[in-house]
Structure formats: C-alpha cells, structure tokens
Amino acid sequence: MYPFKVKEKLTAYQYLLKDKLAGDKNRELIALLKDLKLAGRQVSKELNTGALAGSLGDYTGSKNSHGEKVKKLDLIANNLFIKSLENGGNCAGVVSEENDKILLFNNENSKNAKYLVLIDPLDGSSNIDVNVPVGTIFSILKRPRGVKKLSTKDFLQEGKKQVAAGYIIYGSSTIYVLTVGKGVDAFTLDPFVNEFYVSQTNIKIPNKARMYSVNQGNFFEFPLPLQEYIRWCEQNDQKTGRPYSLRYVGSMVADLHRSLLKGGLFIYSQSKNAPKGKLRLMYECNPMAFIIEQAGGLATNGKKNILSIKPKSIHQISPIFIGSKEMVELVTKYLRSKLLN
C-alpha cells in the first residue's frame, strides 16, 4: 500500500470504541465522554487566548458555596460543560462545584439518560493569570435503576460506584486522562485539528518515589503524626533515598498528573484551620482516587480508602492522601496509629 509504515494515530473516540468501550452497551458512555471532550476543547481555547481576551482570572465579585472567590473563567468553564452535557443528551443531571444544588436536565434526550456527572469545571483557577496549569476534574455515576425523578440522594454514591473518571489538564499541552475501570489512558489535544489523540496507554504509577506534595506553610497546623511523617521525609538517609523533594504547584490536577507519571504522594490534610481539609469528595477526591487506583496507586482520607467513603452531601470535603501505593500506606500508618479522632 505505502512505501513506508503509517503510524496509526487513534483519536480518543476511536481508541475507546476499539478497545475499552467496544460494543453497543457503551455507546451512550462514549458519547457522554465526547460531550466532555468538546467542552474541554472550548475551555482550552479560552485559556490559550485568555490574556488576549482580557484576563480570565479576574474575580467576578461573587463567591461560591464554599466561600471561594469565583473567577471569570470558572463561570465560563462551568457554562461550557453544562451546555455541552445538556445538549449532548447523554447525561441526566450534574453536580458542579460552581452550583449549590444539583442540576437536572429536562429535555427529551437527557431526562431519561443513564448517567450522572459530577464536575469541578476549573480546578486551581487562582493560578490562571500566572500561567500555571489548571484543570477540569469529572466523575461519572450510573443513574440508580428505576428512578424516574432524580434527587440529590441519587448522586450520593460511594466512589467505588464510579463508571468513569477523568481530568483535563490545561498546561503546555492539553491532556485528557481517563479511566473507565480498565486502566488509565491519556489523550493529547492536537490544536491544529482540534482533536484528542492517544498519547499514553495503560499508565502505571510508580510504587514509590522521592517526591511529596503538600502545602508546607500549613505544617504547624497539621495533626502531629503528619508533622512526624513530613519530618521523616526531610531526614537524610541514603538507603531510603531521603531527603525527598517537595513539589507543590497549588493546582491539584498539576500535582496529581506529575505524581501519576513520576510517582509521589499528594497530601491535602485536615488542619487546625481546615478540620476536614479543603478538597471535595464527589468531584475532586473520588475521581482522582479512581484514576490513581486504576494506575496501581492508592488514596485514603488518613483512615480509610477514599472510594469507600459513604457521602452525606454533594459538596462534602475530605482529607486526602493519594499517589504511590507504598507512600500512601506509610503515611496512612502514621496517621492511623496516632491520629486523634
């Protein structure tokens, strides 16, 4: 056919159709993932031209349900994802960090759709104007069987019930990392054809590494066992490769993308100022935990596996210790042994 080997370049859609989501039963899920990719491409374009269009990191003057300042692009991203999900007809309802309550779609296609989406449309938005990578994090749950009229309780499912989870990191390139429960794959946006192509398949997180990721400024606010663990990381011990390196971007998606590829431990702990931590269970901790565990890592809240936590509210906060298995096991051992309940 050709005098040279044409390297097959599969789009995310073609790869999923061919491999991990083959078969008619997955048609709606593949279509839902396309709806999320569309909004991801739109957010990527907004970010890349952001500075030209007037800084998108500006404060809108309003605060979200967590009392955090809402930036322009937070709202733009939220609207883009909600519109794409509503018009795609593959999602029955959404929990978004930017919306206090659940959002149910009533159009003919969506109202009986099989899937629910929980999303942080733009995580780390305080970094937008200093060009630090930010990201979208999403979790996909199945609509409970036989439920015609959805309500909040239908979204309150344990993380282990997730059908799929992913994030899109808007950095030097825009990368969409996804698990559908059969390992973790990454797709990179080719801006010239505006399509996501397979870039890494079946990613495995190293079992241990010499990097930990925590806001060291909160050190004296942390529980004592965590302070002891961090001091252990800082000690000089060649046999165990210590001292470890501290890497903290202040953008969960950026810190966890590095940990996924190079190994490491990401910590957002409870502290005296934040007794439950800061990150949200349903659309930050759960999706990231599903991805990291599918890559061979681990995620706990310092006592139990993140994916086994029974949620009580859609914006619930949880401490999280996530990353390379051996590192999470060790820090959890410290915390379990001495954490004051």
Ligand code: P6P
């Ligand atoms: P802190 C961004 O605001 C975010 O939600 C995560 O992306 C990030 O990991 C964390 O908060 C940073 O919080 O308190 O260390 O600035």
